[in-house]
Amino acid sequence: xxxxxxxxxxxxxxxxxxxxxxxxxxxxxxxxxxxxxxxxxxxxxxxxxxxxxxxxxxxxxxxxxxxxxxxxxxxxxxxxxxxxxxxxxxxxxxxxxxxxxxxxxxxxxxxxxxxxxxxxxxxxxxxxxxxxxxxxxxxxxxxxxxxxxxxxxxxxxxxxxxxxxxxxxxxxxxxxxxxxxxxxxxxxxxxxxxxxxxxxxxxxxxxxxxxxxxxxxxxxxxxxxxxxxxxxxxxxxxxxxxxxxxxxxxxxxxxxxxxxxxxxxxxxxxxxxxxxxxxxxxxxxxxxxxxxxx
Amino acid sequence: xxxxxxxxxxxxxxxxxxxxxxxxxxxxxxxxxxxxxxxxxxxxxxxxxxxxxxxxxxxxxxxxxxxxxxxxxxxxxxxxxxxxxxxxxxxxxxxxxxxxxxxxxxxxxxxxxxxxxxxxxxxxxxxxxxxxxxxxxxxxxxxxxxxxxxxxxxxxxxxxxxxxxxxxxxxxxxxxxxxxxxxxxxxxxxxxxxxxxxxxxxxxxxxxxxxxxxxxxxxxxxxxxxxxxxxxxxxxxxxxxxxxxxxxxxxxxxxxxxxxxxxxxxxxxxxxxxxxxxxxxxxxxxxxxxxxxxxxxxxxxxxxxxxxxxxxxxxxxxxxxxxxxxxxxxx
Numbered sequence: 001x002x003x004x005x006x007x008x009x010x011x012x013x014x015x016x017x018x019x020x021x022x023x024x025x026x027x028x029x030x031x032x033x034x035x036x037x038x039x040x041x042x043x044x045x046x047x048x049x050x051x052x053x054x055x056x057x058x059x060x061x062x063x064x065x066x067x068x069x070x071x072x073x074x075x076x077x078x079x080x081x082x083x084x085x086x087x088x089x090x091x092x093x094x095x096x097x098x099x100x101x102x103x104x105x106x107x108x109x110x111x112x113x114x115x116x117x118x119x120x121x122x123x124x125x126x127x128x129x130x131x132x133x134x135x136x137x138x139x140x141x142x143x144x145x146x147x148x149x150x151x152x153x154x155x156x157x158x159x160x161x162x163x164x165x166x167x168x169x170x171x172x173x174x175x176x177x178x179x180x181x182x183x184x185x186x187x188x189x190x191x192x193x194x195x196x197x198x199x200x201x202x203x204x205x206x207x208x209x210x211x212x213x214x215x216x217x218x219x220x221x222x223x224x225x226x227x228x229x230x231x232x233x234x235x236x237x238x239x240x241x242x243x244x245x246x247x248x249x250x251x252x253x254x255x256x257x258x259x260x261x262x263x264x265x266x267x268x269x270x271x272x273x274x275x276x277x278x279x280x281x282x283x284x285x286x287x288x289x290x291x292x293x294x
Numbered sequence: 295x296x297x298x299x300x301x302x303x304x305x306x307x308x309x310x311x312x313x314x315x316x317x318x319x320x321x322x323x324x325x326x327x328x329x330x331x332x333x334x335x336x337x338x339x340x341x342x343x344x345x346x347x348x349x350x351x352x353x354x355x356x357x358x359x360x361x362x363x364x365x366x367x368x369x370x371x372x373x374x375x376x377x378x379x380x381x382x383x384x385x386x387x388x389x390x391x392x393x394x395x396x397x398x399x400x401x402x403x404x405x406x407x408x409x410x411x412x413x414x415x416x417x418x419x420x421x422x423x424x425x426x427x428x429x430x431x432x433x434x435x436x437x438x439x440x441x442x443x444x445x446x447x448x449x450x451x452x453x454x455x456x457x458x459x460x461x462x463x464x465x466x467x468x469x470x471x472x473x474x475x476x477x478x479x480x481x482x483x484x485x486x487x488x489x490x491x492x493x494x495x496x497x498x499x500x501x502x503x504x505x506x507x508x509x510x511x512x513x514x515x516x517x518x519x520x521x522x523x524x525x526x527x528x529x530x531x532x533x534x535x536x537x538x539x540x541x542x543x544x545x546x547x548x549x550x551x552x553x554x555x556x557x558x559x560x561x562x563x564x565x566x567x568x569x570x571x572x573x574x575x576x577x578x579x580x581x582x583x584x585x586x587x588x589x590x591x592x593x594x595x596x597x598x599x600x601x602x603x604x605x606x607x608x609x610x611x612x613x614x615x616x617x618x619x620x621x622x623x624x625x
Contacts, residue, residue, distance in 0.1 A: 019371075019374075021347065021370075021374055021378075022378070023344060023347050025347045025348075025350060025351055025370070027367065027370060027371050027374060028367065029371065083479060087479075087579070091576075095387060097323065097324050097376065097379070098324050099375070099379070110375070112375070114565070117378075118378070118379060119379065120569060120572075121387055121391060121395070121572070121573065121576070122395070122399070122569045122570065122571075122572030122573040122576075123568075123569050123572060124572070125572040125573065125575055125576040126568040126569060126571070126572035126575070129483050129486060129487055129572070129575055130487045132480065132483045132484070132487060133483070133484055133487040133488060183561060183564060183565065183568075184487075184548065184564055184565060184568035185565065185568050185569060185572065186562075186565030186566070186568065186569055192368065192371050192372060192375070193368055194368065194372070195361075195364050195365045195367075195368035195369070196365070197310070197313065197314075197361075197362070197365045198361045198362075198365070200300075200303055200306060200359065200362070201359075202300050202303055202359075203303065223358055226358055227358075227360045230359070230360065230361065234361075271300065274300060274302070274358050274359070275300050277358050278300065278301060278302055278356060278357065278358050279301075281355075281356060281358065282301075282356060
């Protein structure tokens with residue numbers, strides 16, 4: 001959850017939505033991508049299946065200890081459990097403060113009202129009731145025809161697959177990655193990951209105070225290169241650091257002093273470059289990248 | 295050049311303790327009841343939230359540390375949803391739902407409920423008339439699940455009667471009842487969820503349930519078992535059919551909003567009606583659970599017609615009173 005992955009530093013701009021707080025600050029929410037949504041859902045299905053299997057095993061054990069054989073009780077628990085779990089699981093978890101199922105939590109997602117207001121219980125119910133027709137209904141048809149030993153019903157199978165396909169792929173066909181349930185409930189799913197506060201890279205430059213760069217040398221790059229540099233330093237991969245350091249040294253005409261390591265050089269250069277760019281930023285010049293003349 | 299000399303570094307050093315404090319409070323708050331926040335901490339949280347927001351604004355304008363901005367955005371977003379989100383605990387939300395939200399939502403839906411009930415009643419009548427005049431209709435109206443066990447026009451009157459009072463296979467029947475509950479719940483949820491297709495599926499589902507009921511009644515009435523069937527059906531049927539009518543009403547409401555969105559965009563209108571009917575539907579599932587219990591347990595243990603009928607009437611009175619009676623006292 002704390003990876004300084006580039007995707008986290010610079011989210012896909014087409015998925016960023018404005019959410020202006022009453023204090024007037026734009027939180028710039030990022031919508032969960034279709035892949036993340038699918039992964040979260042699959043995780044949830046796994047959890048539900050695991051819970052159901054545990055439930056079944058426990059009932060079997062309880063019945064066995066009571067020395068009673070009752071297929072009906074087990075069957076009843078299965079039917080009720082499957083229904084209760086698949087409806088209750090999503091609703092109860094989304095009713096909690098974090099507004100996310102376990103799968104969504106694992107992927108750093110949460111459900112939010114589209115208008116930025118409170119997420120009401122009605123909305124949560126509506127969005128999950130729709131899940132019933134999106135996924136579970138055709139699935140249960142499939143299961144039923146399989147149980148009835150009627151696999152030859154190809155048309156029903158095809159219809160179920162098409163039906164589910166239309167709904168499952170629905171989020172891919174709208175800008176906001178809404179599924180049918182989101183549309184009816186007025187919700188969407190956004191990223192709300194727990195980002196860890198990483199140490200400030202510029203602090204590591206203290207030991208390399210001897211390195212002094214000329215104004216021309218620190219003027220070689222812009223913000224984009226600064227971010228990439230930070231990325232490289234955080235990864236700490238020795239080979240990449242060497243390649244990048246050599247490239248920068250060539251570009252700015254830096255002569256390497258003996259005993260000077262590549263990462264020390266990069267850290268010092270990062271601090272110097274950031275100091276310069278932030279200084280310029282205070283005067284209203286945000287230099288996007290090295291081609292930007294600002 | 296040391297990091298402390300960077301303006302953004304100093305900015306961060308000065309405020310970092312507050313951010314960390316907010317983070318730890320949020321983590322505890324999100325964890326739930328066990329680590330409930332004290333009053334002082336609850337008062338502190340919005341202040342820390344506003345401080346974090348202003349830090350975010352400053353950082354966006356002056357700092358070029360992408361990871362710092364990502365952290366602050368994440369923190370401010372989490373805090374926003376805590377400060378402006380629903381604060382009520384799950385139990386309070388559930389209590390509020392049964393005390394206020396559900397009956398209010400049902401009352402708000404009275405027009406659609408009436409329409410749904412009329413459609414249902416008309417379908418019952420049609421099913422009844424069709425089967426009374428030509429028993430062959432029975433087979434085409436009844437779905438396979440309900441026709442199993444030999445309950446069809448070819449069966450003898452004695453057999454049909456025995457079904458009504460059969461208590462010998464309690465186990466099997468309770469399993470059948472749970473099956474019916476999930477089946478009914480699925481029907482109800484579909485009647486609601488398919489409403490966005492211009493009400494048509496909702497109306498069809500409600501009508502289909504009515505037809506089935508009408509056909510069954512016709513079969514039994516033709517054998518002079520109408521009163522007995524009424525007890526057998528209505529002991530749970532009042533609750534169950536009420537629930538299905540409500541689900542149909544909710545579907546109609548959504549479909550209506552899609553057809554006639556008024557001044558709003560269609561999507562928005564559908565969302566608004568989906569939210570208002572969501573509460574009704576959550577309650578419908580609860581009603582169907584009651585119905586399932588009445589059907590699985592009540593009907594198997596109570597075999598006297600008048601007792602079944604009185605339970606039916608009592609439950610009807612209770613539901614109507616719960617939904618539609620004025621309740622200033624509770625509000």
